[in-house]
Amino acid sequence: MANHITLMNGTSVPVHSIPSLGIGEFSQWLTDELHNRARVCAFFAGPQENDSQNNRTSRMLYAVLARDAENSLAVAATPAPQAYPAFTPAMPALHLFERELYEETGIEPTGHPWLKPVRFPATPHGPAIGIADFFTVTGEDVHEVAVGPIHAGIIECGHFRFQCQGEVVMHLEISLGYHHRGIEKALQGGPTKRTLPFMETLAGDTTIGHSWAYSTIIEALAHLPVAPRGQALRAVALELERLANHTGDLGALAGDIGYLPTSAFCGRLRGDFLNITALLCGNRFGRNLVCPGGTAVAADAALCRTMVERLHLAAKDVEGAANLMWRTGSVLSRMMGIGTVPEKAARDLGLVGPAARASGLPCDARSTHPLPGMRGHDLHTHTLQAGDVFARATMRHKEIQESVAFITRMLQSLPEGEVYSHPTPGCSNTPPLAPHTLAVALVEGWRGEVCHVAMTGAQGNFARYKVMDPSFHNWIGLAMALRGQQISDFPLCNKSFNLSYCGHDL
Amino acid sequence: MLQTIAERLRQQYRTVPYPSAHPVLSERFMGRPHINAHTCTANAGCTACMEVCPTQALALQEGTLGLDMGRCTFCGKCAKACPQSALTFTKEYRLASSTRQGLWVFPSPEPADAPVPSQVQPFDHPMLPSLRRSCRLREVSAAGCNACEADCNVLGTIVFDLPRFGIDYVASPRHADGLLITGPLPRNMQLATQKCYTAVTPPKLVMAVGACAISGGLFSGLEAEGEGAPAHLTVNLFIPGCPPHPYTILDGMLRFLGKQVP
Structure with a gap:
């Protein structure tokens, strides 16, 4: 029997078909896969099963891996022990997954170098938010800078501790959890009428990314075909989301450098892209746009033309704004060689999205794991080698250009037909889901890979629903980028990643 | 330098004519x-x-x-x-209210496009004349999803140019006349928000922006206890939406400060 089962993005497998390995075999399989061909998308404890015969409960640990070169996903499981030798020392990409596992279930990865709280959820014996065994450095000239949870600008909340010697940051520790709203737990037993709205607000700047992933999960579990026109409109909306956020981040980077022309231009242009999304669904963030089966909104030829016209006006101004920055030596010197994440570190830590691509990793789920009906629509995946702030900034610019071309192509040749396949438009009631089934959906959001994994119980409701925002993978990348840098480089490094707090904290 | 000026001329003056003209909203915009x-x-x-x-x-x-x-x-x-x-x-889009009760909509015999009186009263406080000239706000994202935050932030761009109305976002609560709260304010944000509120100078305004900040919204009733700002603070201005449109936020702020709005 194979030691894993493979599936494609946006499909499902019966839970009983997932091979159950001994913990040693499981560890060996993980090591072999991660060192040779795969990345980790998800690692989590499955639902608690009641074993009435032995009068105890049991659960399984699941790992979902992406084999990018083979365009497939691999899944395996192991019965959860009370404790097991941590995988993190050999596979650092699992470091946060194991911390999460310990926090949620008490299953202890022994020998984990960093077994601290992740989200500080409400548990009777858990520590209060912010009470953690922070890493400290002692010695002459060493000092500590603590920032947050509330930061200086209008941004989400999190706590950062810098261990510095003089101006040089030796280590940055990031402690989150302030945005924990308890969504993942609330998803269990669903879907309910709140489920789709929860998805749209997991990370409000990635509404399309998460609502598309969720809709894909429902389509896989209900064997619901997606309307081709709806799927194409989702892809358009996803790229609009990318355009708005990448443009906003280019402006924010310019602002942090103190280069105000690009900052001012991009601040406006970000809104122009959001307003194109609002043309489609009435909401600037793409709420009420995606639903299982397709989209809840339609677009006729006239609307598509208007969207393309406005897209090109905004795109031309973004080019102007970005090129000003690239032609200004003082801006470039502020970005180049700052906050470098080498390719090996990016791979070992499992970084995703533009941050990974800027460090040379060609991972982009749009190309390697196209969703049903999206094959052949993939975009060119750019990679850069430097891995510094400049690479992450220019990566945004390249992706803006790709997205503009992609949206234009899509809107000029939308498939004919309805935008939804579901009998009730807007999907106010979800079709019945296959029981005891596991489904996986990967969507390449603007920050990187959005991964949802759902497992249904006997009645076809969610026994477990796992959400991996790309930020979950990438926060450690920001910490690594700061090593050996000046503390004044932090705003730049931070903006070059622009990670989600609420997407991490859920 | 010349290229910067040329690009600036090409991109033109982009601040909206509001408040001397009504805003232009998407055809599919969902308002009151x-x-x-x-x-x-x-x-x-x-x-x-x-x-x-x-x-x-x-x-x-x-x-x-x-x-x-x-x-x-x-x-x-x-x-x-x-x-x-x-x-x-x-x-x-003009949806803000000075009171929680003012956010309720009841069946009306009037047609849908009939004007509805604003529920915002100018801030009843001796400092109002000063605040009308200069109102400084400390935004606290109390577990917001970053959509309300983005639509508060956008008011600071050249499109809306918030400072022309005398309103500014500031970094330190010591420099602020009040808090602007987004997000459902779950347990993990309550201590930080309380400390921030304590540090704010009088008159300690509180504006709750978005369904989460007003009532917990979608997250009301979950284990993380995010029931919105009114559960912890006295709120002076409620701005509903998910997220509220930037014009909804701006309209609410301007009315609250007794300024002219369309």
């Missing part, structure tokens, strides 16, 4: 809900809208249907579900 008193049959037992609402924003109050904009995410599912088409969403 309207319940037609002539056709709504909720008092005769119809529950179609209440059943589909994800946030329990619709409820019967003494036999009459009411819609609480403080909970509403403006998803429009109720309008689609209404068998009488009695519930519609208008393009009215």
